Amino acid sequence: MNDFEAYSSNRAAWVPAGKHARRRRARRFLAYRRSGRIAAAAMICAAIGLPAIVATSPSATAAQLVSSAATGAGSSNARSAPAQGGASGTVASVATSSFTITTSTGQKVTVEEKSSTTYEKGTTSSSAKAVTKGQSVLVLGTVNSTTITATQVVVGYKSPSIATATAKVVPFTKGETTASKEVGQIPADWSAGSGTIVSGTTANKATEAALAAYPGAIVDRVAKLSNGEYNVHYIGVNWPHHVFESSSFKVVGAL
Numbered sequence: 001m002n003d004f005e006a007y008s009s010n011r012a013a014w015v016p017a018g019k020h021a022r023r024r025r026a027r028r029f030l031a032y033r034r035s036g037r038i039a040a041a042a043m044i045c046a047a048i049g050l051p052a053i054v055a056t057s058p059s060a061t062a063a064q065l066v067s068s069a070a071t072g073a074g075s076s077n078a079r080s081a082p083a084q085g086g087a088s089g090t091v092a093s094v095a096t097s098s099f100t101i102t103t104s105t106g107q108k109v110t111v112e113e114k115s116s117t118t119y120e121k122g123t124t125s126s127s128a129k130a131v132t133k134g135q136s137v138l139v140l141g142t143v144n145s146t147t148i149t150a151t152q153v154v155v156g157y158k159s160p161s162i163a164t165a166t167a168k169v170v171p172f173t174k175g176e177t178t179a180s181k182e183v184g185q186i187p188a189d190w191s192a193g194s195g196t197i198v199s200g201t202t203a204n205k206a207t208e209a210a211l212a213a214y215p216g217a218i219v220d221r222v223a224k225l226s227n228g229e230y231n232v233h234y235i236g237v238n239w240p241h242h243v244f245e246s247s248s249f250k251v252v253g254a255l
Contacts, residue, residue: 082144084203085219085233088157088211091135099131101139105171105216107236110147111139121155130155138211140204143220146236152204159212167254169216170239178238184253186244187227195223195231206230210243213251 087109089101101109119126131137131153138157141150167183198206203222210219210232217234224230229252232243240254 081220082142082149083197083221084141084151084199084207085143085221086138086140086148086204086207086211087143087218087236088136088138088159088215091131091133091137094131094133101137103216103218103236105169105237107172107216107218108146109139109218109236111141111153112147112149113153114149117141117150117153119153119155126155128153138208140207143218145220146218148218159215160208165213165251165254167240169214169237171216172237176238178241181239182253182255184244184251186253186255187225187229189227190225190231190244192242195225198222198224198230205249206232206245209245209249209251210234214240214243214254 087101087103087107089103089107089109092100092102092108097113099111099113101111103109113128117128119128119130121130135155136157138154139148139150140152140154141148167181202224206222207219211217214234217237217240219232220235221233222230223233228247230245230247230249232245234241234243242255243251244253245251
């Protein structure tokens with residue numbers, strides 16, 4: 001081996017101490033950035049009420065965690081919208097593919113009709129033509145604020161015979177403080193947002209039972225609680241905001 005070959009071989013095997021130091025600093029910097037992202041994600045989780053479960057992979061970013069919170073992924077918190085519910089009232093106006101109703105407390109509701117919407121009048125099937133101004137109706141479907149995309153419309157609706165509610169619905173009045181009272185039986189371990197949102201026949205039965213006991217509001221979701229009972233959530237009135245039903249859809253309380 002000549003002098004040049006010996007020099008080249010030694011140079012390839014030798015790394016200056018300064019380069020080692022730079023590598024150590026680079027590794028510390030990358031570790032700091034990763035820990036910084038994890039800390040930021042944990043702070044965001046704490047702010048929005050999520051458990052701070054973060055994967056060791058740097059790809060588990062805060063943005064992904066916030067996205068999971070927005071979609072309700074991995075959570076049973078029953079506050080998702082829109083969900084299945086409904087309202088009852090009197091038809092105020094009729095247009096092509098939609099109509100409006102006014103509830104007994106004066107709340108205005110827009111009902112959007114689809115080709116899949118079904119209609120009943122009395123005990124027989126009907127059509128959209130049965131919906132006319134002045135008719136009493138029950139509307140069941142997907143609720144988004146004061147708009148209902150109807151899956152079912154019952155024309156000439158009469159509430160089923162049930163026990164009289166132990167308290168009257170308080171209509172919504174702008175600027176007034178929300179009423180605060182509790183009647184009947186409220187599950188001891190219940191908390192706002194608990195339960196699992198239900199749909200289909202179950203949601204329809206719970207919605208109709210609640211509106212029969214406390215008419216005038218809009219049901220915007222129904223949640224099944226861990227004890228098998230139901231929590232029907234109301235909007236559009238100052239009271240009640242929650243109606244509780246047994247597993248057989250009997251109204252047992254409200255708050």
